[in-house]
Amino acid sequence: xxxxxxxxxxxxxxxxxxxxxASHTLLDVLRDDVGLTGTKECCVVGECGACTVIVDGxxxxxxxxxxxxxxxxxxxxxxxxxxxxRLDALQQAFLDxxxxxxxxCIPGQLMxxxxxxxxxxxxxxxxxxxxxxxxxxxxxxxxxxxxxVLAAAGEVQS
Amino acid sequence: xxxxxxxxxxxxxxxxxxxxxxxxxxxADIPVADVLHAKLVTLDCAxxxxxxxxxxxAEALPGVHFxxxxxxxxxxxxxxxxxxxxxxxxxxxxxxxHGEAVAAVVADTKDLAEEAVRLVKVEYEVLPAIHxxxxxxxxxxxxxxxxAIRRPGPNVDSNILSEYxxxxxxxxxAAKEADIVVEHTYDWPSQTQFAIEPHGxxxxxxxxxxxxxxxxxxxxxxxxxxxxxxxLPMAKxxxxxxxxxxxxxxxxxxxxxxxxxxxxxxxxRPVRLILTxxxxxxxxRRTGAxxxxxxxxxxxxxxVFQDFENHFLIGCYAxxxxxxxxxxxxxxxxxxRTPAVRIVSRSILSHTTPTHPMRGxxxxxxxxxRESNLDEAAIAAGVDRLEIRLKNLVKYGEEHVxxxxxxxxxxxQTVRKAAAEIKxxxxxxxxxxxxxxIGVKSGPTTxxxxxxxxFLADGSAIVFSGTSDMGQGARTIYAQIVAEELGxxxxxxxxxxxxxxxxxxxxxxSASRSSVLMGNAVLNACRDIQRKLRARIxxxxxxxxxxxxxxxxVMRIADREEPLPxxxxxxxxxxxxEVVGNGEARKDAIAEHPLGGTALFFEFNCTAVxxxxxxxxxxxxxxxxxTVGDVGFALNPVQVTGQDEGAAIMGMGQTLxxxxxxxxxxxxxxxxxxxxxxxxxxxxxxxxxxxxxENADGPGPYGVKGISEGSLLCTAPAIAAAVRDATGAVxxxxxxxxxxxxxxxxxxT
Numbered sequence: 090x091x092x093x094x095x096x097x098x099x100x101x102x103x104x105x106x107x108x109x110x111a112s113h114t115l116l117d118v119l120r121d122d123v124g125l126t127g128t129k130e131c132c133v134v135g136e137c138g139a140c141t142v143i144v145d146g147x148x149x150x151x152x153x154x155x156x157x158x159x160x161x162x163x164x165x166x167x168x169x170x171x172x173x174x175r176l177d178a179l180q181q182a183f184l185d186x187x188x189x190x191x192x193x194c195i196p197g198q199l200m201x202x203x204x205x206x207x208x209x210x211x212x213x214x215x216x217x218x219x220x221x222x223x224x225x226x227x228x229x230x231x232x233x234x235x236x237x238v239l240a241a242a243g244e245v246q247s
Numbered sequence: 248x249x250x251x252x253x254x255x256x257x258x259x260x261x262x263x264x265x266x267x268x269x270x271x272x273x274x275a276d277i278p279v280a281d282v283l284h285a286k287l288v289t290l291d292c293a294x295x296x297x298x299x300x301x302x303x304x305a306e307a308l309p310g311v312h313f314x315x316x317x318x319x320x321x322x323x324x325x326x327x328x329x330x331x332x333x334x335x336x337x338x339x340x341x342x343x344x345h346g347e348a349v350a351a352v353v354a355d356t357k358d359l360a361e362e363a364v365r366l367v368k369v370e371y372e373v374l375p376a377i378h379x380x381x382x383x384x385x386x387x388x389x390x391x392x393x394x395a396i397r398r399p400g401p402n403v404d405s406n407i408l409s410e411y412x413x414x415x416x417x418x419x420x421a422a423k424e425a426d427i428v429v430e431h432t433y434d435w436p437s438q439t440q441f442a443i444e445p446h447g448x449x450x451x452x453x454x455x456x457x458x459x460x461x462x463x464x465x466x467x468x469x470x471x472x473x474x475x476x477x478x479l480p481m482a483k484x485x486x487x488x489x490x491x492x493x494x495x496x497x498x499x500x501x502x503x504x505x506x507x508x509x510x511x512x513x514x515x516r517p518v519r520l521i522l523t524x525x526x527x528x529x530x531x532r533r534t535g536a537x538x539x540x541x542x543x544x545x546x547x548x549x550x551v552f553q554d555f556e557n558h559f560l561i562g563c564y565a566x567x568x569x570x571x572x573x574x575x576x577x578x579x580x581x582x583x584r585t586p587a588v589r590i591v592s593r594s595i596l597s598h599t600t601p602t603h604p605m606r607g608x609x610x611x612x613x614x615x616x617r618e619s620n621l622d623e624a625a626i627a628a629g630v631d632r633l634e635i636r637l638k639n640l641v642k643y644g645e646e647h648v649x650x651x652x653x654x655x656x657x658x659x660q661t662v663r664k665a666a667a668e669i670k671x672x673x674x675x676x677x678x679x680x681x682x683x684x685i686g687v688k689s690g691p692t693t694x695x696x697x698x699x700x701x702f703l704a705d706g707s708a709i710v711f712s713g714t715s716d717m718g719q720g721a722r723t724i725y726a727q728i729v730a731e732e733l734g735x736x737x738x739x740x741x742x743x744x745x746x747x748x749x750x751x752x753x754x755x756x757s758a759s760r761s762s763v764l765m766g767n768a769v770l771n772a773c774r775d776i777q778r779k780l781r782a783r784i785x786x787x788x789x790x791x792x793x794x795x796x797x798x799x800x801v802m803r804i805a806d807r808e809e810p811l812p813x814x815x816x817x818x819x820x821x822x823x824x825e826v827v828g829n830g831e832a833r834k835d836a837i838a839e840h841p842l843g844g845t846a847l848f849f850e851f852n853c854t855a856v857x858x859x860x861x862x863x864x865x866x867x868x869x870x871x872x873x874t875v876g877d878v879g880f881a882l883n884p885v886q887v888t889g890q891d892e893g894a895a896i897m898g899m900g901q902t903l904x905x906x907x908x909x910x911x912x913x914x915x916x917x918x919x920x921x922x923x924x925x926x927x928x929x930x931x932x933x934x935x936x937x938x939x940x941e942n943a944d945g946p947g948p949y950g951v952k953g954i955s956e957g958s959l960l961c962t963a964p965a966i967a968a969a970v971r972d973a974t975g976a977v978x979x980x981x982x983x984x985x986x987x988x989x990x991x992x993x994x995x996t
Contacts, residue, residue, distance in 0.1 A: 091358070110358065112358075120276075124278075125269070126269070126272065126275070126276035127268070127269015127270070128269070129273075129443070129444070129492070130275065130445075130521075131443050131444070131445060131524055131920070132524045132919060132920035132921075133523065133524070134919065134920060134921055136919075136920035136921050137443060137524075137920050139443055166269065167267075167268065167269035168268065168269045168270075170267075170268070171268050176264070176267065176268070180267040180268065183263075183266075183267045184259050184260070184263045184264070184267060185259070186885075187257075187259075187260065187885035187886060187888070187889045189260060189263055189266035189267055190260075190493075190718035190719070190720070190889055190890075190893065191442070191443070191444070191490070191491065191492050191493040191494075191717055191718030192262075192263075192265070192266030192267075192271050192490070192492065192718070193273060193442070193443045193444040193492025193493055194443045194492075195266050195267060196269045199267065217928070218928040218929055218931070219928075219929065221928045222927045222928050222929045223927075224927075224928075225443060225920070225925060225927060226443070227440075227441055227442055227443050227493045227495065227897070227925060228493060228718045228889070228893045229892065229893040229894075229895075229896035229897050229900075229926060230889055230892075230893060231896065231926075231927075231928045231931055232892050232931070232935060233889055233892075234928075235928070
């Protein structure tokens with residue numbers, strides 16, 4: 090019999106209480122149990138960054154975290170960036186610079202970028218490259234993504 | 248009307264908001280009620296004879312619905328493929344590549360499907376696998392394909408799928424006229440498209456038909472294939488094609504959709520199969536190639552002849568391998584005035600992943616060889632590497648391939664721009680080097696696109712287009728055209744794509760065709776609306792049609808000007824309604840042409856780079872990368888730059904780090920993101936600049952040409968040339984990994 094776990098966590102400010110399969114990752118739970126599919130699945134080995142979310146203020150690859158480890162945590166996903174339907178500065182900057190091409194990596198890029206700006210509100214281009222090095226973009230919109238993060242720097246509310 | 252988001256505007260991407268909020272739904276994000284989960288059973292080798300499959304333990308697991316094998320599919324096994332119908336729905340008695348499915352499990356959950364896969368017992372005998380050109384062409388080589396399913400021909404008893412001969416002039420006679428002849432062989436490794444979205448498929452029975460969701464570039468080809476395999480009328484096959492999360496050629500054609508359709512029909516319920524990244528690596532790849540080039544020049548650098556022997560290592564099924572070999576090779580000699588050219592091109596079957604084109608469609612492989620060999624000839628002659636290119640480059644309107652479309656741009660302008668931006672001829676410090684290369688690619692040789700535009704009563708519009716918007720931004724381009732032609736703002740235009748039951752036919756999304764072909768179809772649909780408005784106004788005002796002109800959203804009658812939304816309101820009157828326009832764009836086939844048609848346009852790019860090479864580690868750093876494309880007209884400059892810079896970085900990655908590695912048993916050894924490296928934000932050129940040459944001389948709306956392959960066509964020879972310039976090391980195999988460069992430095996003479 091599959092082992093289950095009762096998980097309580099806050100996702101984008103909303104308390105969630107779900108019975109999950111104990112072996113499932115946070116990525117599985119966000120997508121399949123909570124139903125928030127903005128967080129993307131690609132490599133599931135922590136290399137591509139498509140599944141990046143912010144857990145208790147830190148960016149993590151949600152494919153590498155057992156959901157049970159997030160019990161009691163505050164999780165922010167891409168859906169939580171514009172809760173009132175108004176884009177935040179980073180999202181707007183991504184649109185302005187044309188950073189989102191196919192878009193599949195963008196939720197992960199946004200979460201890594203947000204975490205960067207929270208710890209370093211005015212990053213240098215090199216710091217941005219470093220902070221986003223774990224987020225692959227095959228469209229290779231890296232120049233536009235970096236430009237977007239620079240443009241948004243300082244405007245993100247923590 | 249740039250200020251309203253019309254043509255030439257730096258308009259925001261249509262669909263951009265969904266992409267930054269997470270609302271954009273890719274195939275794996277689409278909720279389908281009552282869906283079951285499929286998982287493939289594969290073997291840990293490339294080539295094997297299947298002795299038996301015992302599915303009893305898997306099927307006994309509660310929650311597992313069934314395990315499907317070849318025995319459960321129609322006899323003979325249905326086969327399909329874009330050019331040759333040789334790919335079975337599932338391995339039939341034998342696997343031919345690492346990752347080919349021998350069975351598929353359908354279960355209530357993904358976990359159960361995975362567990363059941365481990366319970367399927369497959370007894371099999373491993374057979375010798377061919378994964379190199381040498382092995383495939385050896386006289387006693389195992390035949391990858393049974394001659395019985397091959398098209399009859401002289402090569403049917405070999406692993407040569409197809410052989411093409413192109414060329415002009417008399418190479419043997421010309422060779423006697425050359426002062427300098429340089430011959431070398433250049434290798435391009437197999438690579439993978441690596442879209443960040445792995446392929447996803449869902450199928451569901453739909454009354455007496457079927458619905459299929461797929462992350463596909465060519466939904467209408469998929470519709471046709473599924474209909475044929477299932478024996479259904481095309482009208483009973485509905486394909487939903489949500490925007491692919493990147494494709495790069497790897498999502499062009501049908502792969503596992505027929506299998507998922509059979510699973511869904513048997514289950515009587517929707518079934519989904521979302522591939523892992525490792526499975527996506529095993530679903531498709533780009534062909535590797537070995538290109539032998541002999542170039543003859545005069546002492547002053549004038550080209551006398553070129554002689555090519557091209558071998559493309561394709562997979563076990565033809566897929567698009569034959570076409571990549573043909574179309575890539577046809578332009579082997581590039582954009583130059585070469586009096587005599589001989590090209591032999593062969594596509595070679597092997598026990599490896601079936602191949603789709605990847606960005607560039609065979610052109611990067613041949614360009615790598617040609618441009619590198621041209622450099623070697625120039626150096627042998629003591630001619631400047633830029634000068635040899637400018638000297639031999641065809642002029643505007645001059646043919647580079649006799650009988651094909653002549654040069655459709657001022658290509659020297661592009662090359663001179665790149666040379667100026669890299670400061671060609673200025674000195675570099677010790678340890679640094681400079682290279683320049685030119686890429687040219689035929690756009691589509693045939694094409695057919697339809698579009699419908701509905702001009703709604705309030706002056707907004709809906710565009711229907713069968714293009715797949717996989718990141719290139721097709722939606723935005725079409726909306727900009729409609730905004731321009733109907734005189735409305737961009738935020739009043741909606742674009743509907745991705746549903747073959749609703750949106751009219753489009754041949755495919757490839758070859759950078761969409762801005763030109765579908766762009767013209769959208770433009771023609773707008774013109775159809777304009778015609779209808781004019782006819783109705785002529786009737787209402789009792790004047791001749793000819794007295795009314797409509798241009799770019801404005802109607803003029805004598806001195807009177809009226810915006811089209813106002814005209815529309817008058818025409819519709821109190822009844823309301825809408826005016827519907829239909830548009831078509833085609834590029835007809837030419838039966839006697841070797842490629843079935845001439846180039847609709849050329850993608851032309853010149854890339855110049857400065858690199859630094861670390862002599863201790865062999866590591867190459869691109870200091871400066873200049874890419875200049877002849878784009879005709881940049882309908883949306885932000886998207887043009889995004890596409891071209893993306894191509895430039897992808898090209899750099901393919902030059903420096905990307906290759907698939909096969910083990911002796913034909914297993915792919917570097918499946919997935921850890922072992923197959925692509926550029927990250929830490930691997931970028933220190934400086935990257937993309938420039939567009941705009942002379943409005945393309946065949947698309949307002950003079951556009953396709954641009955999306957761009958810099959990738961010629962990045963590799965430019966970087967390799969710069970490495971040689973920096974170090975003297977000549978490397979003719981890609982990638983230029985630190986290890987390979989380091990070895991070349993040690994062996995340098």
